[in-house]
Amino acid sequence: MNESDGFIGIGTFSMITRLTRRALRLYDEKGLLTPARREITGYRQYAYQQIRRGIQLKRLSDLGFGIREMREIMDALDGLADEARLDIILEKRLKDVSVEICRLEKIKGSLLTRSFLEVVYLDKNEPTVKDVPDQRVVSRREKGTYQDVIPHLMNDLMKTVFGPENQRAQVKCTGMPITIYHDNEYKETDADIEVAFPISGSITVGPEYDVKTLEGRRVVSYIHKGPYQDVGVAHEVIHEYMAREGLKVADVCREVYLNDPNETPEEELLTEIQVPVTVTA
DSSP: OOGGGSEEEHHHHHHHHTOOHHHHHHHHHTTSSOOSEEOTTOOEEEEGGGHHHHHHHHHHHHTTOOHHHHHHHHHHHTTSSOTHHHHHHHHHHHHHHHHHHHHHHHHHHHHHHTTHHHHHTGGGOOOEEEEEOOEEEEEEEEEEOHHHHHHHHHHHHHHHHTSHHHHHTTOEEOSOOEEEEOOSSOOSSOEEEEEEEEEESOOOOOTTEEEEEEOOEEEEEEEEESOGGGTHHHHHHHHHHHHHHTEEEOSOOEEEEOSOTTTSOGGGOEEEEEEEEEEOO
16 A cells, blocks of 8 residues: 555654654554554554644644643644633643743853852862852742741742743743841741842832842852751851851841752752851951
8 A cells, every 4th residue: 555545654644744653653542643544564544634633733742731731732622622721721831831941040040150069069068158149139028937938938939920921021030049037046936038039031020029139248158958947057067167267247148949849859958058258357
């Protein structure tokens, strides 16, 4: 049987649609694109009318949709499902893409500033003095308990940066999230906490947010590996180092979160503590 009788072999169909044979077999198995005819030998053949569907599936795949989402989209396009479902699927995919963009922007920032080397050399980790540059940030500040306020502010900032309006304005994260502790002591219930995201772009925010330049400082930096609640041990190491080197605390402490707690085991969490310092006389 040749391809002049109205059917196309899988190789030619693969070339036309830019779908691999493996993808075509998967779509056949999942009922997304079933060959118009199958030879006794199992050889798949497609009708010319199936080219459009193949191209549609290729486009959806390139956009990062999974099999289930692709089926729902195709059902909506074929009139087999409510088209309103498309809006839900597209909104979810847009949110996923925004999160991925943020992740890549953070990687880019880490490479540009070479801050990744601090993690690479973690096995040699000890306090170091470094200069932190100015950073343009969007931030929000509240009082409460550490365990409540920090995740709450992180979530609010994430929703703000990756909201539809700011994404249309191409607002991007340019670094890792930062927490600033404005108290000079530990507080159980009324801690003064600020969370900031380094950003670029023209961001739109409500009155409870602040868009500003976070002033660069000379800091003692130390990377703590492990649960957030154990970070006090790192502060002990830092202050012992400062005493030896004749350094004095010059401003409030910052913490920079170098990996995502939603994707990282507690024992692998990395937190950079930054204590602004001056040299004592």
